[in-house]
Structure formats: C-alpha cells, structure tokens
Amino acid sequence: MLGVQDNEALIPLGKDRNVNGYDPEASNPRVRFNSAISTENPSIQKNDVDDLESSKQLLQEDVISPGNLQHIPKDAQKPGVVTLLYGPPGSGKSHLARTIANENESTLFSICSSDFVSKCPVESEKRVVEVFKTSREKAPSLIFVDEIDSLCGHCGEGNESEARIKTELLVQMQGIGQNTGVRVIAATNKPYALDQAVRNLFDTRINVRLPDxxxxxxxxxxxxxxxxxxxxxxxxxxxxxxxxxxxxxxxxxxxxxxxxxxxxxxxxxxxxxxxxxxxxxxxxxxxxxxxxxxxxxxxxxxxxxxxxxxxxxxxxxxxxxxxxxxxxxxxHSPSVSVEELEQYERFSEEFGKQG
The missing domain is CATH 1.10.8.60 (Helicase, Ruva Protein; domain 3)
Incomplete structure (x- = not known):
C-alpha cells in the first residue's frame, strides 16, 4: 500500500575498515543507514482508516489543522508537532501515522527505535541527528518512531548508547518549531515505561484503541x-x-x-x-x-x-x-488481556487525550 521508497538522500558507503583500524561506522552517521531510515511517500486512501476515525480526528486537530478562532490567543491554536500514540499491539498506530503523513502530503520517515542503536555510542547519537536533519531537508515531513519506550525508559535504565539516543531525541524534539515543516509521531505499547521527561514532551497523547x-x-x-x-x-x-x-x-x-x-x-x-x-x-x-x-x-x-x-x-x-x-x-483468543486494556485507560485518565 506504500509507495516506492525514496532513499536519494542516503549515501551508501563501504563497510570495510582500513589497515589503521579506521571504522567508517563511527565516523559517518549515514553508514548502514539505508535500511534504518525509510523515507516514504505513502499512498493511503481515506477508506483504509475509517476504523481509526476518532484517533485520526484528534491527530488532524492537533497535528495538521491550524486554528482560526476569535478571542483565543494564536499560540494556543497552533497545531502540535510532537504526538504520542499509545495502545495495544495491532491497534493500527503505525497505519494511522502513515495516513496522517499522506493526508498532509508529507514525506514519512518510518523508524524503529532499534534502528538508532549502534555498537558505537557516538554513532547512535549521530543517527538521531541525521534523521532530523534529513527530515528538514525533505519538509514537509513526518518522523514516525515506533517502540519509543525501548529507548526512552525511566532514568537509569539502558546502556550508554541508549542514554545518548534518549538525550539527543529530547534535544531534537524540543528543537522542532512550528515553521520547520517537521512533525514527530511516536508509538508505544508501553506508555507507563516512558521516562517522565519524554512523556511530558509530547503535545498530545492519544489512546489508539482496539477496533469496535x-x-x-x-x-x-x-x-x-x-x-x-x-x-x-x-x-x-x-x-x-x-x-x-x-x-x-x-x-x-x-x-x-x-x-x-x-x-x-x-x-x-x-x-x-x-x-x-x-x-x-x-x-x-x-x-x-x-x-x-x-x-x-x-x-x-x-x-x-x-x-x-x-x-x-x-x-x-x-x-x-x-x-x-x-x-x-x-x-483463538485475544492477544491483549483485559488487565492490559485497563492500564491504557488509566494512562488516558492520568496523562492522555482521549482517542
């Protein structure tokens, strides 16, 4: 359903080290990143997401649609630029992000958190920077980060590489302005696993529920x-x-x-x-x-x-x-338990905007 991938901005480089021990991966953030960054121009029709209409409406309001209301400060009407989608596995979060990119005519950067990870901690940090840099070059664009909880867990969790990724993600997302043409949508099945600083960074947090x-x-x-x-x-x-x-x-x-x-x-x-x-x-x-x-x-x-x-x-x-x-x-039985669904509802009550 997705269109042909556009990797023109990604420069394929060699994998070999030279005799002096030079490691290209540690020196260039685009090495091996052809598979890590998927720049797509999705071709998804409205009927493909009728099942996600309520969540989609919230995204339209908070990610795309600018406000034009009298007596309300303009700053309060600006669309959000950083959005969290949370909910059970298989509820359609990834598909929803692709649809929003399509309807906003944006290039989609579809990334799994594991794509940022490198054996070299500095390289992991550079990969995050590269994604945001390339997304600005291809604006309007939407960066979709799946499984963000695996990198942005509570303080003290993870290794040095993951800590660098989380820090750089925070810096980059905080630096996204309204006029950059870049939006970020992150997804997680484990919203409670997110570090508080990361959770608070999202303008909107939307519960993508199971199909009715x-x-x-x-x-x-x-x-x-x-x-x-x-x-x-x-x-x-x-x-x-x-x-x-x-x-x-x-x-x-x-x-x-x-x-x-x-x-x-x-x-x-x-x-x-x-x-x-x-x-x-x-x-x-x-x-x-x-x-x-x-x-x-x-x-x-x-x-x-x-x-x-x-x-x-x-x-x-x-x-x-x-x-x-x-x-x-x-x-067959449902893959998501009642207890897990109740956790998502509790998170919505505490931190989310209902979807």
Missing part, C-alpha cells in the same frame, strides 16, 4: 478480500461480535488460518469439478474446484496432476464456509 464492532466487521471483509466464501451479511456480523477484544492483527491471523485450511483441502483433494467459462466444454478455459467424488461432473484428479496438465493457475480453493471460520475463531 463496525471496525471488526469491515476488517473481516477486507482481510477475506476476493477469496470465495459462502458467508452472509448476518454471518459477518455474528463473527464480528465474537471477535470482541481482538486486534487487527488477531483478526488477520484468524482469516489467514482459515484460508490456509481451505487451501489444504485443495491440496489433498482427489476429485475436482471443472467450471467452464463462456466456451463450454473447453478444459483450457475452465477453473477447477475440489469436490466430493459423488458430485455431478466430478473428475478424478489431484492438484499435482492438474498442475502437470498445465492447469495450475486455474485451481480454485473451495469457498470458506461458516463452520470453517467458526472453528478457527473458537481456537
């Missing part, structure tokens, strides 16, 4: 895509209710499993029925669907035999039935 009933319904249909199925609208609604507490990742895992199972049915099948197109009777233009031996028109074939006959691209998996998806969902 309507969002789960849309997610189920989206993940099934064009796969053949015999599910009614009522079936989808019933399954969406059963998936309460499931994240997007959990729902995707259920759908992936049921599709894998019906694929196995095709692989094990000993009978297939040819479904002809416009040219009835021409096996070259028909699809092959696994079936029981007693079905009218069933032919004894295996998947390997059909492939050897040149029909590999025309083998169609059987349709997903209600009982197929029901069996899979029954074997």
């Amino acid at each position: 009933l309507e969002a789960r319904l849309r997610a189920l249909k989206a993940y099934l895509g064009g796969a053949p199925h015999e599910l009614s609208g009522g079936d989808f609604e019933d399954f969406a209710r059963q998936l309460e507490g499931f994240s997007y990742v959990d729902i995707a895992a259920c759908v992936k499993e049921v599709l894998a199972e019906v694929t196995q049915v095709a692989k094990r099948a000993e009978f297939f029925i040819p479904v002809y197109g416009d040219d009835d009777g021409d096996l070259a233009v028909c699809n092959w669907i696994p079936c029981r031996s007693e079905e009218p028109g069933a032919l004894r074939r295996t998947m390997n035999e059909l492939a050897m006959e040149g029909f590999a691209s025309r083998i169609v998996a059987p349709a997903v039935l209600r009982m197929d998806l029901q069996d899979v969902i029954a074997r």
Whole structure:
C-alpha cells in the first residue's frame, strides 16, 4: 500500500575498515543507514482508516489543522508537532501515522527505535541527528518512531548508547518549531515505561484503541478480500461480535488460518469439478474446484496432476464456509488481556487525550 521508497538522500558507503583500524561506522552517521531510515511517500486512501476515525480526528486537530478562532490567543491554536500514540499491539498506530503523513502530503520517515542503536555510542547519537536533519531537508515531513519506550525508559535504565539516543531525541524534539515543516509521531505499547521527561514532551497523547464492532466487521471483509466464501451479511456480523477484544492483527491471523485450511483441502483433494467459462466444454478455459467424488461432473484428479496438465493457475480453493471460520475463531483468543486494556485507560485518565 506504500509507495516506492525514496532513499536519494542516503549515501551508501563501504563497510570495510582500513589497515589503521579506521571504522567508517563511527565516523559517518549515514553508514548502514539505508535500511534504518525509510523515507516514504505513502499512498493511503481515506477508506483504509475509517476504523481509526476518532484517533485520526484528534491527530488532524492537533497535528495538521491550524486554528482560526476569535478571542483565543494564536499560540494556543497552533497545531502540535510532537504526538504520542499509545495502545495495544495491532491497534493500527503505525497505519494511522502513515495516513496522517499522506493526508498532509508529507514525506514519512518510518523508524524503529532499534534502528538508532549502534555498537558505537557516538554513532547512535549521530543517527538521531541525521534523521532530523534529513527530515528538514525533505519538509514537509513526518518522523514516525515506533517502540519509543525501548529507548526512552525511566532514568537509569539502558546502556550508554541508549542514554545518548534518549538525550539527543529530547534535544531534537524540543528543537522542532512550528515553521520547520517537521512533525514527530511516536508509538508505544508501553506508555507507563516512558521516562517522565519524554512523556511530558509530547503535545498530545492519544489512546489508539482496539477496533469496535463496525471496525471488526469491515476488517473481516477486507482481510477475506476476493477469496470465495459462502458467508452472509448476518454471518459477518455474528463473527464480528465474537471477535470482541481482538486486534487487527488477531483478526488477520484468524482469516489467514482459515484460508490456509481451505487451501489444504485443495491440496489433498482427489476429485475436482471443472467450471467452464463462456466456451463450454473447453478444459483450457475452465477453473477447477475440489469436490466430493459423488458430485455431478466430478473428475478424478489431484492438484499435482492438474498442475502437470498445465492447469495450475486455474485451481480454485473451495469457498470458506461458516463452520470453517467458526472453528478457527473458537481456537483463538485475544492477544491483549483485559488487565492490559485497563492500564491504557488509566494512562488516558492520568496523562492522555482521549482517542
């Protein structure tokens, strides 16, 4: 869904040390950073994030939309430039950041905290500086830092390299002004793990919650895509209710499993029925669907035999039935506990702006 990566600003350098022990990694912040910085111009449509609408609205208000209200000081109406997204894994935080970058027509710098880490502490610090420097060169831009808690934990935690990264991140984020064209969105699954100084730096802290009933319904249909199925609208609604507490990742895992199972049915099948197109009777233009031996028109074939006959691209998996998806969902549980969800709500009450 994302566009082609633009790494023109990243200079690939050699990896070898010279005979004097010179280490390029310690001297140039862009060494090995091609994979660490992903500058993207996302291509994401509005319908892709309807499920995250409330959180998206808050981001639009606090990250993008300038104020124009009478009797309110202009400084109080300026959009935020540093935002924290917190919530359970699989709730859509990364996708939300990409969407905001797209709608603000910004270049997205998508970075995992581990990308900053180097064996050389000074290099780690330089990498942070390089990200912010490049983002200003490509403004308007949005820096998305995932798993920020792993680098910005409470004081006394982490090694020297991580301490340098946290210090430099604080300096760089504090230095972002309204007119730089740079925004920062950080994400965490562990908001309470953040150091207080880091937490207080965020203009806005938004709880990105698990999908509600309507969002789960849309997610189920989206993940099934064009796969053949015999599910009614009522079936989808019933399954969406059963998936309460499931994240997007959990729902995707259920759908992936049921599709894998019906694929196995095709692989094990000993009978297939040819479904002809416009040219009835021409096996070259028909699809092959696994079936029981007693079905009218069933032919004894295996998947390997059909492939050897040149029909590999025309083998169609059987349709997903209600009982197929029901069996899979029954074997799965939400990956996020009730206790964890309660922690996110407590954090919202103490420090967050409700999403």
